[in-house]
Amino acid sequence: MNKINKHVNIAIVGLGQIGNYLYNELKLKSKEIKKKTGKKIKIVAISAKNKNKKRKFSIDKKIFYSDPLKIFKKEKVDILFEIIGLSDGISKKIVETALKNKINVITPNKALIAKHGDYLSKIAEKNNVSLEFEAAVAGGIPILRTIKDGLATNNIKKVYGILNGTTNYILTEMENTNQTFEKVLKKAQKLGYAEPGNPILDLNGFDAFAKVRILSALAFNNQISKHKCIMEGIENIDLKDIKIASQLNLRIKLLGISEIINNCLFETVHPSLVNKSSYIGNVNGVMNAVITQGKPVGESVLQGEGAGAGPTSSSLLSDLLSILRDNINKPFGIPFNKRKKLKLFNSNYYTNSLYLRFEVKDKSGVLSLITNRLAKYKISIKRIIQTPDKINKKATIVIITHKTTEINAKRCLSIFKVNKNFLKFPTLIRLYN
Amino acid sequence: MNKINKHVNIAIVGLGQIGNYLYNELKLKSKEIKKKTGKKIKIVAISAKNKNKKRKFSIDKKIFYSDPLKIFKKEKVDILFEIIGLSDGISKKIVETALKNKINVITPNKALIAKHGDYLSKIAEKNNVSLEFEAAVAGGIPILRTIKDGLATNNIKKVYGILNGTTNYILTEMENTNQTFEKVLKKAQKLGYAEPGNPILDLNGFDAFAKVRILSALAFNNQISKHKCIMEGIENIDLKDIKIASQLNLRIKLLGISEIINNCLFETVHPSLVNKSSYIGNVNGVMNAVITQGKPVGESVLQGEGAGAGPTSSSLLSDLLSILRDNINKPFGIPFNKRKKLKLFNSNYYTNSLYLRFEVKDKSGVLSLITNRLAKYKISIKRIIQTPDKINKKATIVIITHKTTEINAKRCLSIFKVNKNFLKFPTLIRLYN
Numbered sequence: 001m002n003k004i005n006k007h008v009n010i011a012i013v014g015l016g017q018i019g020n021y022l023y024n025e026l027k028l029k030s031k032e033i034k035k036k037t038g039k040k041i042k043i044v045a046i047s048a049k050n051k052n053k054k055r056k057f058s059i060d061k062k063i064f065y066s067d068p069l070k071i072f073k074k075e076k077v078d079i080l081f082e083i084i085g086l087s088d089g090i091s092k093k094i095v096e097t098a099l100k101n102k103i104n105v106i107t108p109n110k111a112l113i114a115k116h117g118d119y120l121s122k123i124a125e126k127n128n129v130s131l132e133f134e135a136a137v138a139g140g141i142p143i144l145r146t147i148k149d150g151l152a153t154n155n156i157k158k159v160y161g162i163l164n165g166t167t168n169y170i171l172t173e174m175e176n177t178n179q180t181f182e183k184v185l186k187k188a189q190k191l192g193y194a195e196p197g198n199p200i201l202d203l204n205g206f207d208a209f210a211k212v213r214i215l216s217a218l219a220f221n222n223q224i225s226k227h228k229c230i231m232e233g234i235e236n237i238d239l240k241d242i243k244i245a246s247q248l249n250l251r252i253k254l255l256g257i258s259e260i261i262n263n264c265l266f267e268t269v270h271p272s273l274v275n276k277s278s279y280i281g282n283v284n285g286v287m288n289a290v291i292t293q294g295k296p297v298g299e300s301v302l303q304g305e306g307a308g309a310g311p312t313s314s315s316l317l318s319d320l321l322s323i324l325r326d327n328i329n330k331p332f333g334i335p336f337n338k339r340k341k342l343k344l345f346n347s348n349y350y351t352n353s354l355y356l357r358f359e360v361k362d363k364s365g366v367l368s369l370i371t372n373r374l375a376k377y378k379i380s381i382k383r384i385i386q387t388p389d390k391i392n393k394k395a396t397i398v399i400i401t402h403k404t405t406e407i408n409a410k411r412c413l414s415i416f417k418v419n420k421n422f423l424k425f426p427t428l429i430r431l432y433n
Numbered sequence: 434m435n436k437i438n439k440h441v442n443i444a445i446v447g448l449g450q451i452g453n454y455l456y457n458e459l460k461l462k463s464k465e466i467k468k469k470t471g472k473k474i475k476i477v478a479i480s481a482k483n484k485n486k487k488r489k490f491s492i493d494k495k496i497f498y499s500d501p502l503k504i505f506k507k508e509k510v511d512i513l514f515e516i517i518g519l520s521d522g523i524s525k526k527i528v529e530t531a532l533k534n535k536i537n538v539i540t541p542n543k544a545l546i547a548k549h550g551d552y553l554s555k556i557a558e559k560n561n562v563s564l565e566f567e568a569a570v571a572g573g574i575p576i577l578r579t580i581k582d583g584l585a586t587n588n589i590k591k592v593y594g595i596l597n598g599t600t601n602y603i604l605t606e607m608e609n610t611n612q613t614f615e616k617v618l619k620k621a622q623k624l625g626y627a628e629p630g631n632p633i634l635d636l637n638g639f640d641a642f643a644k645v646r647i648l649s650a651l652a653f654n655n656q657i658s659k660h661k662c663i664m665e666g667i668e669n670i671d672l673k674d675i676k677i678a679s680q681l682n683l684r685i686k687l688l689g690i691s692e693i694i695n696n697c698l699f700e701t702v703h704p705s706l707v708n709k710s711s712y713i714g715n716v717n718g719v720m721n722a723v724i725t726q727g728k729p730v731g732e733s734v735l736q737g738e739g740a741g742a743g744p745t746s747s748s749l750l751s752d753l754l755s756i757l758r759d760n761i762n763k764p765f766g767i768p769f770n771k772r773k774k775l776k777l778f779n780s781n782y783y784t785n786s787l788y789l790r791f792e793v794k795d796k797s798g799v800l801s802l803i804t805n806r807l808a809k810y811k812i813s814i815k816r817i818i819q820t821p822d823k824i825n826k827k828a829t830i831v832i833i834t835h836k837t838t839e840i841n842a843k844r845c846l847s848i849f850k851v852n853k854n855f856l857k858f859p860t861l862i863r864l865y866n
Contacts, residue, residue: 142583
């Protein structure tokens, strides 16, 4: 392993909210870092698109590079922070180049790691440098380190949780204020909890899914899976479903789940109905929580703030200290060639109780049509709640089913065409466990 | 630092429930450990009082030592597990001798670390070996590693939580089954959740207090404090208080709290009334939970099984892997000479709302006597609940006060002598925040 010198040169590429905060933290905490590690850090290069953009913490323009790739030619860098955040392009190029130049890399970039983590970890291992990405999953919660170190040697069968603060904030706020998705989304954007431009990657589950892929790789020692699985976001969650759920003592949470079922890997992100009195049902607002089930440790829970410059910076600094203490780990805990390729669980056989909401014409025969069709697919009913809307001669029928497979549910629902009796395609939300 | 060889010799001293489980885990997982670290482990010595005791997992009697100190003379040991559990005596002797012989030590012994951790860490640092004790606090929850690594560089101001599974089980069970402390304690002993012989160290808060001391040392980088502080257990918790608390939407939890108040260290363990709907109010049964408040990370929560051979062994193995990966850390994260001596907060000025329960003769004038005495000490009342027991002409008066200091509460209560009006010395339980 390449040991780190007493004097450590640092470069930061990307000076948005997180990069700028980190820059300031490194300045403020260099003395404490020296005390904890014996190493003296120095920021020798910073880079961003816009040199003169207004930033919360002022930067040293003498070490500013417009082209981050030029840093490698001018400066001796020991550790590079990549905080641009693209899954490809300049983010990938910078990390790749740094690792090949035997520079340790720290990044909170989940999109990059979920897509190219295996490739990049091979380069890091070949060059005996670290590639650390604690901040990529669940912000300030040190979940990756916990799985790699704290729970090492446990046989983990399942990791799941609330991995996206934006969507959790929106769902919590819709329930608490009775406001629609659109209204709450605008509020979240104003408060900085959702991207002002394009929040789609948070809302559609993509962000949480990238985190699920990284968690699986660490928990199960497998190569990052590339396959498409069930990925649903919260864009179609209606205030109506939140209200009905609440009456049933349930709450909607966007869960990311990674699990070994019959020795196969199953990864998914979808809205889930959880019990209001359950632990996960009470992780509200921008909080994240990750639950691991392992042997012999049992169930462990980690909860904390999942986003924001402060928590993210906390994780970036924990990566920095790990490198400064010469704790050079393989990026995914074990060498690349020891990581398995797990078979994939066929998501058609993913099994859940379902919440189904039908918006129908309020006339006789419609309910029996629904129950007949469910019976045809052997989907048995646990509970029916029918709420008539007399004035408009409509009705809302909510059915909670016993457990059934994805494929069965899909086939069954596909026969409900929108027509004069069925005013909308039925809404489906899975119950968790 | 002394790097670990490819072949690693291990000794286990203490083969009770945990030591025996660990012995078996090491046998089972040696292949996986080799995969994760490249190191081959071998158990070369085991020691316990009784060679022929019936154990769950059978042991190799050829490597058995009746006198653990003889191991050092006969075998080359790289890592020693001390699992006897005494705060002094042979436990201290073994650890001391091992460290001086440049042998890494792993122990779940909180009593030893809380009492002699500073002294032992100096020996470890001097000899460039590791002294790891993740399992000493909160069983399977990797809280020490999280504070040392995952939250390193955060400015932590407070760590608190439920640190003792035995007492948490008893409190939960009393509430759920309406059974007395004595009955539930017997049940806990039967189930192996409480020591069958002498459970006092769990019940009186001593066990939790040792953990608080260790947590403080890591969270605040201070030397382990020796001073006596407020330490109260659950021995005097009455089923009656649990029931009244429940009516008030409160629940009693034994909390361990370590906090920096006005730059001074404050450590305590005492039963606390917490809101039933709060997070900590829902950590039930044998579960442990630790909450840290730091900047910039915010509030982080770790929850998991706090006791038992499985979770403890999970933490012991995480220590082992850390050593095998050559991640040799200072026992308390930073060198001994960099650790501060914090001034102590005067516990007289510890401030809480109080729950006071008076058992009185049901006659006029008694309530006004109580309220007058409280008023004299400027303790103002938030709520009074008086429950008469007409048949016996007695009454229970519960008062929830506004915040007041320890010294004030103590002085005020001391004037309530037991007499014909006051049938019992008043019960005091602090409200958490």
